[in-house]
Each structure stands twice: as C-alpha cells, then as structure tokens.
Amino acid sequence: MARASQERPEPDSRRPLSEAERLAWLRLLRSEHVGPVTFRQLIARFGNAAAALEALPELARRGGRRAAPRIASAAEAERELEAVERLGAWTLGLAEPGYPEALAAIDDAPPLLILKGRRALLERPAVAVVGARNASTNGRALARSLAGDLAGAGFLVASGLARGIDTAAHEGSLEAGTAAVVAGGPDVFYPPENRALQEAIAERGLLVAEQPPGTEPLARHFPRRNRIISGLSRAVLVVEAALRSGSLITARLALEQGREVGAVPGSPLDPRARGCNLLLRQGAILVEEADDLLRELAGQRAPLRPGRLREAPDAPEPAARDDETHASARARAAVVECLGPSGVAVDEVLRRCQLSASLVSLILMELELAGRLERQPGGRVALIGASD
Known part of the structure; x- marks a missing residue:
C-alpha cells in the first residue's frame, strides 16, 4: 500500500524544558480551543508559550469571538503537574530529548505526553497491533503470538488497551516491550476489566496518555488516541476488523502519516475479517507471521525526521508581511x-x-x-x- 511522503524540516536542537517553560506549555495546551496543530503554530509564530498566551484573546477576537477564551491558570497547570508526579509519571514535551521521533514527525503530534513506566522503551522503534474488540479466539491467539514475536525482535508493540485484539497484543508483548496508549487520563482504567493489565503495563511496559489525570474517556478522545498509536509506529498491523471500525481508522491515519500497513487475511464469511481483506485488496502487506512484517521493515528508510518546534524567548520570529x-x-x-x-x-x-x-x-x-x-x-x- 502506497505511503504518503513524510519529508519534514531538520529538527532544531532539543533540550529539556525549564520549569517555567513546562508550566507555560501546559497552560497553553489546556487553554480553550488550543489543539496540537494550533499549539505548534502558536509557538512558531510567537516564539514561546508565554508570548502565545498573551496573544490568545486578540487572536480569538479576530476569529469572531466576542468573549475572551478561557486561559488555563498557572495554579491549574501546577496542580496537574503535581497530580502527574503523584502517579509516578512524568511529562515529555515535543521539543525535548527522548520524545519519539516518529510521533514528532506528524503534524498533530501531542505537544505534551504523560508517560509512566520504563523510559528506555521510548528508544525502540514501534509497531502497532490493533483489531476488533469482539475478536475471535483464534484472532486473540494470533495477536498474542504476533505481538510477542515483534517485541522479541526489538520493537515496542503499541496498542490501545481495548478489549479483544488490543488486550491480546499487550499480553503477548508485556515482558519484551509494550506501550498502551489510553484515551483518558493515565489514572483512569478503561475498560474496567483491564485494570490489572493497565497497572502491569505502567510498571513493566509504558503507559502513554494525552489527557490530564482524572479524565474519563469520551467518544472524541478515541480517534485522537488512534493517531498517537499510528504516529508512534513504523507500521500498523490489523489482525481482525469490521468494515466500519476504529482499527480501519487507525490504518487510514497510518497511511496519511506515511506508515506501513499490514493485515491478517481471514474468511470472507467472518465480518471481523472484511476490514482486513479490504486493506489487502488496497495493497496492505499480507501478514501471517511476524517475519512477513519484519522483512518489510528491515528495508525501510532512516527514521522519520521530527518537525520543528522550539522555544525561543530571546529570538522571536522574523516579522511577517x-x-x-x-x-x-x-x-x-x-x-x-x-x-x-x-x-x-x-x-x-x-x-x-x-x-x-x-x-x-x-x-x-x-x-x-x-x-x-x-x-x-x-x-x-x-x-x-x-x-x-
């Protein structure tokens, strides 16, 4: 399946955010109507988060808003950072060393990730294994086996901690290296029956969240989670999926991000195989065992380059026309x-x-x-x- 071009600018030198910068980043990110793309554009236009915060009311007024947008206070940001610390987690900014390069290369990369678990796993290339929530017994067994083999080959296996295929993928790769991207806060257990698995991943694998602690997952959070799963990964492998499913959305996002897509073939009589068979007709890599995908990844070009995002409080952008x-x-x-x-x-x-x-x-x-x-x-x- 053809991949989109992912040529990105050379990254600026990365450095840890200062305490004041991290607070300003979080305030900007939690302010009303500031999403990942706009966050990135604000930093590029104003040079740093503090200057962008000052500009928000005027920009919103120009866009047609009468009332000033709600801007997160320093106290709110401090409380969130304290809550993250109490969980034994940490935040990682897009401009900081260690932020996954593949994820940084997408236009809507999360400006701040909340992470808990083994930091060293961030250094590994990742592969996503996703699929149906109402997976078959054979599908779950295959996902568990494929994920274990991929992790054993040195990849971090990413998935969304959902029921079915996601759960099996995490179980199969837990000891060798798995990352669970959750739709809500890092301390919210969803689905509830995966609480023990989520706790194990947070200890022995890597838990990845974009939403603040205490956030219950809403419907709109799941597509955002999916773009992180595919963005982290060199390839997305779909084991079982219906024609209308979140797994196919993740596969589409992967293509738009320039990733490989693989699919496990299945019986045309099984609705859970129709999504995978559709992907195969469209040119996805046919995967029956981990080596089918590993061979494709072995010939893949150098790591994707992250896009620019910098803090430059002493060197603002040149004046635009x-x-x-x-x-x-x-x-x-x-x-x-x-x-x-x-x-x-x-x-x-x-x-x-x-x-x-x-x-x-x-x-x-x-x-x-x-x-x-x-x-x-x-x-x-x-x-x-x-x-x-």
Missing part, C-alpha cells in the same frame, strides 16, 4: 466560505481560496481559537458554528 500578520475581512470571509460542517483538507482550502499558505494558516488558527473551527484527523478542518 502585513498580509500574513493581519488577515483582512475579505480574506477571512473567503476562507470561511470554503469551509462547511463536513471536513475539508487544508490543501483544498488553499486551492479554493487562492491565498498564501501563511495567511490561510493564520485565519484557520483564529477561527479555531474563536471556537468556530474543528480540526479533524488527517489534516481536515470543519466549521462548527458561530462564536460565543
């Missing part, structure tokens, strides 16, 4: 006209509007901060209503 700094009402109206309730690719917005990429990026950022724009997986955006 006037049309890139302040969007005119006409330009903003042109962009809004290109949007609708259904997601559209940003590249398509650029084509329709015939405006510079930097100007469109600014307008989309302003609309998002005003609560009028939703960013969807795969680099798509949708208009979601009027401002407050």
